[in-house]
Every structure is written in C-alpha cells, then in structure tokens.
Amino acid sequence: MESMELNYPVPCVPKYGRRGSVYQDMADLLLLILLPLLLLFFILLHASPIKALLTTAKLVLAPELSTVWKPQPASIFVTDHETAHSLLVRGSAGGSFSNRPPSISPSAILSHRQYQNITSAPYGEHWRAIRHNLTSEVLHPTQLHRHASARRRALHGLVVDLAEQRKNGVVHAAESIRYAMFGLVANMCFGDNINNNRVRAMADAQSDLVKSLSTARVFAHAKLPALTRLIYRNRWKKLAALRQQQEETYLPLINSRRGRHRRPSETPVYVDTLIDLTVPDDHSQDPRRHRRRQSDGELVGMCSEFLGAGTETTASALQWIMANLVKRPDIQETVRKEINAIVGADAEEVSEVVLGKLEYLHAVIMEALRLHPPTSFAFRQVMEEDHVVHNGQPILVGTKVYFPLAAIARDMTAWDNPDKFKPQRFLSYKDASQGTDGTIKMMPFGGGRRMCPGRGVAMLHLSYFTANLVREFRWREGEGERAVDLRPHVEFFTVMKRPLRAHLELERTEIKTS
Numbered sequence: 312m313e314s315m316e317l318n319y320p321v322p323c324v325p326k327y328g329r330r331g332s333v334y335q336d337m338a339d340l341l342l343l344i345l346l347p348l349l350l351l352f353f354i355l356l357h358a359s360p361i362k363a364l365l366t367t368a369k370l371v372l373a374p375e376l377s378t379v380w381k382p383q384p385a386s387i388f389v390t391d392h393e394t395a396h397s398l399l400v401r402g403s404a405g406g407s408f409s410n411r412p413p414s415i416s417p418s419a420i421l422s423h424r425q426y427q428n429i430t431s432a433p434y435g436e437h438w439r440a441i442r443h444n445l446t447s448e449v450l451h452p453t454q455l456h457r458h459a460s461a462r463r464r465a466l467h468g469l470v471v472d473l474a475e476q477r478k479n480g481v482v483h484a485a486e487s488i489r490y491a492m493f494g495l496v497a498n499m500c501f502g503d504n505i506n507n508n509r510v511r512a513m514a515d516a517q518s519d520l521v522k523s524l525s526t527a528r529v530f531a532h533a534k535l536p537a538l539t540r541l542i543y544r545n546r547w548k549k550l551a552a553l554r555q556q557q558e559e560t561y562l563p564l565i566n567s568r569r570g571r572h573r574r575p576s577e578t579p580v581y582v583d584t585l586i587d588l589t590v591p592d593d594h595s596q597d598p599r600r601h602r603r604r605q606s607d608g609e610l611v612g613m614c615s616e617f618l619g620a621g622t623e624t625t626a627s628a629l630q631w632i633m634a635n636l637v638k639r640p641d642i643q644e645t646v647r648k649e650i651n652a653i654v655g656a657d658a659e660e661v662s663e664v665v666l667g668k669l670e671y672l673h674a675v676i677m678e679a680l681r682l683h684p685p686t687s688f689a690f691r692q693v694m695e696e697d698h699v700v701h702n703g704q705p706i707l708v709g710t711k712v713y714f715p716l717a718a719i720a721r722d723m724t725a726w727d728n729p730d731k732f733k734p735q736r737f738l739s740y741k742d743a744s745q746g747t748d749g750t751i752k753m754m755p756f757g758g759g760r761r762m763c764p765g766r767g768v769a770m771l772h773l774s775y776f777t778a779n780l781v782r783e784f785r786w787r788e789g790e791g792e793r794a795v796d797l798r799p800h801v802e803f804f805t806v807m808k809r810p811l812r813a814h815l816e817l818e819r820t821e822i823k824t825s
C-alpha cells in the first residue's frame with residue numbers, strides 16, 4: 312500500500328485561481344471594478360424616484376408584456392403521499408419525469424458537467440449504463456453475501472471501539488458509527504488493502520465534502536457561472552481543493568486495481584466493475600453503438616458518490632434507530648428478546664442469515680426510517696417531453712418539484728398518530744409502507760425510476776448492525792447535556808442535531824478484542 316503514496320501529479324479537473332498567477336491578478340482587478348458598480352446599480356434601483364418610475368412603467372406596459380412574457384417555472388413542494396406517489400411512481404403522460412435539477416455534486420460542477428455520476432446524470436443512456444453496472448454487480452442481491460467478511464470486520468471494530476469508550480463513561484457513538492460505515496463501504500469500493508489511518512483520512516475528507524454541498528448550491532443554479540465563480544471564488548477554491556484531495560487519494564487506489572488478474576472466486580469490488588465498464592460515447596454519431604471507457608475524472612466522481620451515498624445515509628439512519636431505542640428502553644428490550652430467542656447465547660454474532668426472521672427488528676428500522684428519513688428530499692425537474700399534469704393543470708417545463716420525505720411520511724391522512732414512534736404499526740399488516748391500494752405512504756428511498764439503488768444493501772447493513780449492537784450492549788440515556796435529543800438538523804442529509812451519545816452496559820460478559 313505504501314508504494315502508492317500520494318504523489319499523483321495529474322488533477323482531473325482544472326485548477327482554479329492559484330495564488331500569484333496572472334489569472335488571479337486579473338480576477339482580483341475585475342472584482343474590484345465590478346463590485347462597486349453592482350452596489351451602485353442596486354442602490355439606484357431601490358432609490359424611491361427610480362423605483363416609482365419603474366412601478367409606473369410596469370403598470371403601463373404590463374398588458375403589452377403579457378403577450379410576449381411567458382410565466383416563469385416555479386418550485387413546487389409535494390407533501391401529501393398520494394400526489395407524491397402519482398408523480399414519482401406513475402410518472403407523467405409523455406416522458407418519464409425522471410430528471411433532477413442540475414446537480415450540486417462537486418464533480419459535476421467543477422468539470423462543467425462533463426463528469427456525471429448516477430445521481431447527477433440526466434435520464435438517458437449514460438445514466439442507464441452506470442446505474443445498471445451498480446445494481447447488477449456489487450449491489451445485486453446474489454452478490455451481497457460476498458462482502459460478509461467486510462461487514463463482520465466493520466462490526467467487530469465498532470463493538471471494540473464502543474466497549475473501549477464506555478470505560479470513560481459516556482460513549483460518542485455517532486462518530487464511531489460513521490467511521491465503521493465508511494470503512495465498510497470503502498472496502499466494497501476499493502478492496503480490503505487500505506490501512507485504517509488512510510480510511511480515517513478519507514472519511515474526514517468525505518465529511519468536509521458533504522459539508523461543502525450546501526455552499527456549492529450557488530454554482531449549480533448560477534445563471535452567470537463565470538461571474539458566480541468570481542463572486543464566490545473562495546467557495547470555488549475550497550471545492551476545487553477538496554476535489555483535488557480526492558483525486559490524489561482515489562486515483563492511486565483505482566490504478567492499483569487496473570490490469571490485475573482476478574481469480575473467478577475473488578469478490579469483485581465496485582472499482583473493478585467501473586474500470587471494466589464501457590459507457591455510450593456521446594461524441595460519436597451513434598452513441599448507442601460506440602462505447603468508451605470512463606475517464607479518471609469520471610471514476611473519481613463515481614467512487615465519491617458510492618462512498619458518500621453509502622455512508623452518510625446509513626450512518627445517520629443507524630444513529631436515529633439507536634437514539635429511538637435509547638429513548639424507549641421497553642422497545643429496546645423487545646428487540647433484544649426477539650434476537651435472544653433465535654440466536655444462541657454462545658453464538659459469536661447475529662449472523663446475516665437469521666436477520667430475515669427478526670420481524671420486530673425490521674419494524675423498528677422501518678419506523679425509524681419513516682420518522683427520520685436520512686435523505687431530506689427527492690427532487691425532480693419537469694422536462695419538455697414529460698407533460699406532467701396535476702389536478703388537470705399542466706406543470707410548466709423547468710418547474711422544480713421537491714418531495715420533502717419526512718413530511719410525506721407524517722401525512723395525517725395516511726398514518727395514525729404520525730409523530731409517534733410506534734414500530735408495531737409495521738406488524739399489523741405485511742407492508743404498512745403501502746396502502747391497501749398499493750399507494751406508497753412513505754418513501755425514505757425515494758420512488759420511481761430514480762429510486763435509491765442501494766435500498767437492499769442499506770437495509771442489510773441497518774439490520775445487521777442494529778441487531779448486533781443491541782445484543783452486545785444495553786443502551787441507556789445520559790442526563791442533562793448528555794440526554795438524547797431527537798431534533799433534526801436538516802440539510803442535504805437529515806442528521807441528529809446533537810450527535811448520538813449514550814451510556815453502554817455490556818450485555819455479554821466479554822468482548823473479544825482480536
């Protein structure tokens with residue numbers, strides 16, 4: 312591993328605004344001239360005589376303008392489950408209603424939309440190829456068991472870490488859970504030859520990238536991209552630096568897998584499938600027939616998506632599940648009893664093969680996902696070919712449609728006492744996430760053709776980790792500042808406002824540290 316240290320010299324996206332360059336000086340000069348001008352323009356526009364003049368002009372000209380002035384597409388928020396189902400799942404009359412607004416993915420933004428990953432790619436051939444690669448290879452249900460040893464290692468590391476921390480009183484479970492999840496997903500992405508320190512550094516860099524997502528929004532929706540980059544040049548530089556850091560870390564790992572002879576029995580990791588994959592060549596006359604390999608820049612963006620989507624969501628969901636179990640010791644005890652009735656006391660772990668029998672555990676996980684969906688929104692944008700109609704009214708092309716997933720899952724018309732944590736609602740009939748007519752009542756994994764392709768592996772990870780964490784420890788709430796706070800912090804992901812901390816008692820007599 313050490314032979315591939317971080318001296319990889321070729322950044323896949325151009326560097327911007329290097330200190331001391333001619334471009335930097337020109338940018339500084341332009342900014343100096345433009346900013347005062349913009350300020351003056353803004354003041355003049357709001358000065359009362361000019362404002363009055365503009366208002367009168369608008370009144371006089373309005374009838375004339377209305378004939379040439381098309382209404383601008385707005386944003387729509389859908390909070391009732393029936394409309395969400397009908398738009399996302401049944402789709403539109405014409406196209407598929409499967410495009411998202413321009414992505415805030417740093418990879419797509421910095422490459423001026425040259426590099427797309429599954430989340431950011433427009434609905435079409437390229438998206439189909441990269442999504443199919445993910446669902447038919449590493450995440451295919453028949454392949455998931457091949458990563459069982461990586462899961463066992465991640466769980467063992469987490470249990471040892473928590474057991475160690477409990478000696479000092481309160482346990483900072485949030486951080487430990489996130490590192491464990493990242494390590495597992497990094498293993499599925501690059502293989503198991505990355506040392507722990509490297510994995511931690513990658514996890515920290517990924518966390519910085521996630522934090523920068525909200526500030527990257529200005530670039531995704533910019534009408535004047537060059538000016539926006541100039542105005543927000545510090546944000547831009549930060550984003551470029553984070554991306555470069557990723558390239559320097561991921562490319563050596565990707566390159567180390569190239570040209571390797573793989574034994575048929577060997578577990579393929581995500582990067583292997585990405586290296587082998589060919590995608591439609593958009594520059595060819597006939598992209599359906601001509602295919603190409605993905606560039607280094609695209610590969611880095613795809614790995615970043617896998618690590619981010621696979622870690623932040625699942626780590627947040629696992630915290631919400633454990634937080635609710637801390638708040639409700641009675642429910643925690645019922646989960647434990649269900650496990651102990653099936654898993655022998657001397658068994659090393661709750662193995663993956665018994666998870667399907669743990670119905671109450673499944674209900675707890677579903678109820679936590681309903682109340683606290685880790686991804687805050689699903690998004691769509693109406694395209695020309697979609698012809699989306701709602702209540703008999705066509706929705707304008709360009710309209711952005713937001714589906715706030717927590718609000719949909721607390722729809723009063725679909726759920727009895729929706730704000731209450733009541734796992735038993737998922738025991739009363741087979742799948743309470745749908746109504747008897749098949750209408751979806753909650754969608755933590757989104758819906759329709761762009762629904763999360765990681766649902767299967769996410770449910771496996773959540774069941775496996777929750778079952779074992781409840782079997783190993785009794786989770787108790789701290790007092791005062793250390794109490795569990797179920798308030799959310801909503802950004803791109805919905806995380807606990809105050810990261811999970813708890814007191815842990817050993818349930819079994821010993822934790823093996825080797």
Ligand code: HEM
Pocket residue numbers: 429430431442616617620621622624625628684685686688689690754755756757758759760761762763764765766768769
């Ligand atoms: C608890 C865990 C997870 C939750 C709650 C979750 C949730 C979501 C949601 C809400 C979407 C948007 C769906 C839509 O627009 O309709 C999504 C998309 C996506 N998720 Fe997940 N996810 C989870 C885990 C994962 C994992 C483990 C992976 C992969 C390792 C993954 C990969 C993706 C990808 C690639 C997309 C984009 C799909 C597309 O645009 O076609 N997710 N996820």
